[in-house]
Amino acid sequence: MDGLITLWNDTGIAHFEFPDLVMISVGCLLLYLAIVKKFEPLLLLPIGFGAVLANIPNAGFNDEGGILYYIYHIGIETGVFPLIIFMGVGALTDFGALIANPKTLFLGAAAQFGIFATLFGAILLNYVPGMEFSMTDAAAIAIIGGADGPTAIFLASKLAPDLLGAIAVAAYSYMALVPLIQPPIMRALTTPEERAIKMKQLRPVSKKEKIIFPLVVLMMTILFLPAATPLVGMFCLGNLMRESGVVDRLSSTAQNELINIVTIFLGLGVGSKLSAESFLNLETLGILGLGAIAFSIGTASGVIMAKIMNKYSKDPINPLIGAAGVSAVPMAARVANKVGLEANPHNFLLMHAMGPNVAGVLGSAVAAGVLLALVG
Amino acid sequence: MDITESLFQAMTLFGLGMTFVFSFLGLLMIAVKLMAKYIPADEPVIKKRVPQKKLATASTSTSEINPQLIAAITSAVQQYRKAEVA
Numbered sequence A: 001m002d003g004l005i006t007l008w009n010d011t012g013i014a015h016f017e018f019p020d021l022v023m024i025s026v027g028c029l030l031l032y033l034a035i036v037k038k039f040e041p042l043l044l045l046p047i048g049f050g051a052v053l054a055n056i057p058n059a060g061f062n063d064e065g066g067i068l069y070y071i072y073h074i075g076i077e078t079g080v081f082p083l084i085i086f087m088g089v090g091a092l093t094d095f096g097a098l099i100a101n102p103k104t105l106f107l108g109a110a111a112q113f114g115i116f117a118t119l120f121g122a123i124l125l126n127y128v129p130g131m132e133f134s135m136t137d138a139a140a141i142a143i144i145g146g147a148d149g150p151t152a153i154f155l156a157s158k159l160a161p162d163l164l165g166a167i168a169v170a171a172y173s174y175m176a177l178v179p180l181i182q183p184p185i186m187r188a189l190t191t192p193e194e195r196a197i198k199m200k201q202l203r204p205v206s207k208k209e210k211i212i213f214p215l216v217v218l219m220m221t222i223l224f225l226p227a228a229t230p231l232v233g234m235f236c237l238g239n240l241m242r243e244s245g246v247v248d249r250l251s252s253t254a255q256n257e258l259i260n261i262v263t264i265f266l267g268l269g270v271g272s273k274l275s276a277e278s279f280l281n282l283e284t285l286g287i288l289g290l291g292a293i294a295f296s297i298g299t300a301s302g303v304i305m306a307k308i309m310n311k312y313s314k315d316p317i318n319p320l321i322g323a324a325g326v327s328a329v330p331m332a333a334r335v336a337n338k339v340g341l342e343a344n345p346h347n348f349l350l351m352h353a354m355g356p357n358v359a360g361v362l363g364s365a366v367a368a369g370v371l372l373a374l375v376g
Numbered sequence B: 001m002d003i004t005e006s007l008f009q010a011m012t013l014f015g016l017g018m019t020f021v022f023s024f025l026g027l028l029m030i031a032v033k034l035m036a037k038y039i040p041a042d043e044p045v046i047k048k049r050v051p052q053k054k055l056a057t058a059s060t061s062t063s064e065i066n067p068q069l070i071a072a073i074t075s076a077v078q079q080y081r082k083a084e085v086a
Helices: A002-010 A018-035 A041-054 A067-076 A080-092 A096-100 A104-110 A113-127 A135-146 A149-159 A161-176 A178-189 A207-224 A226-244 A248-272 A282-312 A319-325 A331-343 A350-375 B003-038 B049-064 B067-085
Strands: none
Touching (some): A149 A161, A161 A248, A161 A282, A178 A282, A226 A350, A282 A350, A319 A331
């Protein structure tokens, strides 16, 4: 009889508490979104599974000695995983469109408006009972507006580790929702004639320029914002490996095997943060709401900036490409292309939108550096 | 910290942050423009004899192509483009 009771006490059923069950269903919801809806499946699948594992009673995944505990501490608390991913993203990024049309850097800068505007929102939420966000929390939440997963995880792990799970889930969910969130805002802010604007063909960019570009970016970061060098430095390393053309093996590893391996562990580590005590509260709702606002403001300010530039620039600029300034590479650029094709079926904006798109990656890394330097 | 005080701090961050992001990327733009000015473009990859041969074969082959075939391809491309529009 004693044996039976001991065995019963070892089953999951005996120990399930309501919050665990809720979190396991949140994990299953993420799995559903990844598998059926194909929302950022590369990340949401491991995150969802990590959330399920982390909430199994008596399994101790998150206690010292458990695998999720180690994955989180080795890779995410130290900031190593997001940085390795960022190196891979650098190796995947072609700056050609940006170098050919450097004005688009301003579009990438304008879209960061969403990040800083969200700071206010997070602070104002302190008026709602049950929500309490410090300045560091607010900064970590605001970075969701940068629409850049690794940057958001990196900053959250430094500034607000308790909110990391919610922030990462919000960032990746909204990145998956870019095709739904952006087009209404883009249409509301532009006229059909503006959407149909054709842009000048981009000039070919020489190999030398592409090799020197990451070095210039690195140099400027070293001089002006050393706080951003972990992010920008890894990004530039990846990009230099790609463009130099002498280390094809390393470049291909960074953009395939390495980024894939790290993505698995990053997802699991983030999932481990989706435990009942840190996720099931009002603050999570606040973070999800603020994330959507940050995205929308970023999109709108990118489009408005592009409209202003179109007025004063001698080469026409289609305002739609401004929306690609929120990074979310390459989804945001594809959305700009698609909305442009609706207005003018012969107007392919994809290459033009890649400029602000990659500028947005740099912009959000710089914004993250500013937040780290001022708040961290 | 009191909320008004935090809001004030957020305002400072907002101002400083946006100014910094704009000036950083603005400087980068200047750097890229300078790069475009001073770095010579890639020399087109020419292997001296090969293109001549290619040109020669190309010109002979165009004369060999049946004009009817060209017409057929042109109309097919036009139809494809129309289909794409619809």
